[in-house]
Amino acid sequence: MKIRVIDITEKEKLLESSDDVSLYPTLQEAQLAGECTFTSPLAVSLSLVREYGHIRLNGRVTVSVDLSCSRCLADFSKDLSSTFTIYYTQAAETSAEEDEVELGESDLVAAFYSGDEIDFSDEIAQQVLLELPYKPLCSEGCKGLCPVCGVDMNSVACSCNSTNKSLAFSPLQGFKVKN
Numbered sequence: 594m595k596i597r598v599i600d601i602t603e604k605e606k607l608l609e610s611s612d613d614v615s616l617y618p619t620l621q622e623a624q625l626a627g628e629c630t631f632t633s634p635l636a637v638s639l640s641l642v643r644e645y646g647h648i649r650l651n652g653r654v655t656v657s658v659d660l661s662c663s664r665c666l667a668d669f670s671k672d673l674s675s676t677f678t679i680y681y682t683q684a685a686e687t688s689a690e691e692d693e694v695e696l697g698e699s700d701l702v703a704a705f706y707s708g709d710e711i712d713f714s715d716e717i718a719q720q721v722l723l724e725l726p727y728k729p730l731c732s733e734g735c736k737g738l739c740p741v742c743g744v745d746m747n748s749v750a751c752s753c754n755s756t757n758k759s760l761a762f763s764p765l766q767g768f769k770v771k772n
């Protein structure tokens with residue numbers, strides 16, 4: 594998603610779009626790497642305003658993904674949503690060497706633009722990637738796979754589990770404190 598710099602004024606400008614994931618190379622890479630499968634277009638809404646020496650972007654991006662649970666390996670769907678604020682400064686006006694500077698809070702980013710247009714695609718993609726869980730869980734209480742027989746312990750109660758338990762606790766069974 595791009596906009597001409599001269600079209601951004603002190604009057605807030607709102608942009609809405611529904612973008613195919615193929616427009617975002619870094620998201621496609623994540624998908625190809627097997628991190629997730631995007632199951633909807635990216636719903637992007639941006640508000641842009643020129644203020645002081647910078648352009649302030651308030652954005653929100655929402656997308657649905659399929660993820661694999663890191664415990665039970667089952668696929669599940671999740672809606673990712675991120676709201677963020679990015680301050681764009683013209684590159685020539687700064688001496689910073691970094692492309693992007695984190696301003697402490699993770700949802701507050703300073704970025705630079707040069708030329709007549711600002712392309713927001715990289716920042717939008719970055720926000721989506723930040724929402725991807727490092728270790729996806731189908732539910733907080735997912736029991737995972739049995740380490741012995743490999744069944745999904747969320748749906749099957751195998752007998753190894755209880756055997757494991759009785760092994761783990763057997764030294765304590767019958768243990769009595771003598772006065």
Ligand SMILES: [Zn+2]
Nearest residue numbers: 662665731735
């Ligand atoms: Zn799970």
Ligand SMILES: [Zn+2]
Nearest residue numbers: 739742751753
């Ligand atoms: Zn088992």
